[in-house]
Amino acid sequence: MLTREYQLRDATVSGDGRTLILACVPYDREAIVDDDDGNGPYREVFRRGAFDHLTRAANRTELRYLHGSAAADVLGFASELVETGDYLEGAFRVAPSASGDQILALVRDEQLRGVSIGYVAGEHDGDNRRADDPAGGLPLMERLRVRKLPHVALVPVGAYGGAGVLAVREAAAADPLVAARVRERHAWDLHKMRMSRYSA
Numbered sequence: 001m002l003t004r005e006y007q008l009r010d011a012t013v014s015g016d017g018r019t020l021i022l023a024c025v026p027y028d029r030e031a032i033v034d035d036d037d038g039n040g041p042y043r044e045v046f047r048r049g050a051f052d053h054l055t056r057a058a059n060r061t062e063l064r065y066l067h068g069s070a071a072a073d074v075l076g077f078a079s080e081l082v083e084t085g086d087y088l089e090g091a092f093r094v095a096p097s098a099s100g101d102q103i104l105a106l107v108r109d110e111q112l113r114g115v116s117i118g119y120v121a122g123e124h125d126g127d128n129r130r131a132d133d134p135a136g137g138l139p140l141m142e143r144l145r146v147r148k149l150p151h152v153a154l155v156p157v158g159a160y161g162g163a164g165v166l167a168v169r170e171a172a173a174a175d176p177l178v179a180a181r182v183r184e185r186h187a188w189d190l191h192k193m194r195m196s197r198y199s200a
Contacts, residue, residue, distance in 0.1 A: 001150065002035060003067055003118050004044075018094045018104065019079070020063070022115050023087040024152050025051070032138060046143040050122075051088045054149050055081040062151040063092040065103055067118055072099045078152070090152060103154060114155040120148040 004025070027048045034041040054061075058081040065073045080091040094100040106112045122145035 001118050001120055001148075003116055003153075004031070004033065018096070018100070020092045020094060020107070020154075022090050022092060022152060024081075024090050024115060024117055025088040027086055027088075030140070041138055043138050043140045044143065045140065046088075046146075048083055048085070050143050050146045051081065051149060052083055054146065055083060058090065061090070061149050063094065064118075064151045064153040065099070066155055067116060067151070067153045072097075075100050075103055075154075081149075092152065107154070112154045112156060116153040116155045117149060118151045118153065119146050120150070122147045 025046050027046055027050075030043045030045045032041050033044045058078040061078040061081065063075045063077065065075060067073075075097075076093045076095045078090045078092050082089050094104055103112070121143065
């Protein structure tokens with residue numbers, strides 16, 4: 001799985017809002033990236049439509065802290081993913097928990113300044129096409145179709161400018177479905193940890 005990080009826009013937090021509205025991925029904005037696979041750095045750009053097929057199953061995308069895979073790092077799930085003209089935008093519900101409350105406080109205090117995605121690149125529709133830079137620089141990878149978007153993460157610093165938290169929606173009550181899914185994820189992580197002890 002590949003990861004990309006982006007800078008936050010200004011975050012606005014009001015009331016007891018627990019839904020983060022994120023500009024997750026900027027379109028048509030190149031960045032120099034390196035996947036540490038021995039192929040060296042290259043230029044990468046996401047095109048509008050790359051996530052279109054994933055917007056119909058937004059609830060499969062987790063919201064995490066720092067790409068962590070521990071139970072406390074899973075803050076909630078997407079309730080909506082939308083491709084706008086400039087970004088892939090998402091609404092993510094942060095479940096009530098000590099870690100969720102701390103993350104919201106860090107966003108409020110502007111200490112979390114980046115958004116990052118964890119994605120699986122597509123294998124068709126030109127996703128693997130590399131074109132030479134006319135200026136003689138690095139090759140270009142156009143992301144035309146992303147296969148999976150397992151998670152979006154909040155991070156201190158990102159690589160792209162312009163993307164990030166757009167707003168925090170107010171909510172009168174916690175979303176019981178999101179809270180239940182986070183509890184289910186915590187239980188699964190605990191089970192895996194226990195099993196790894198026995199297999200060691």
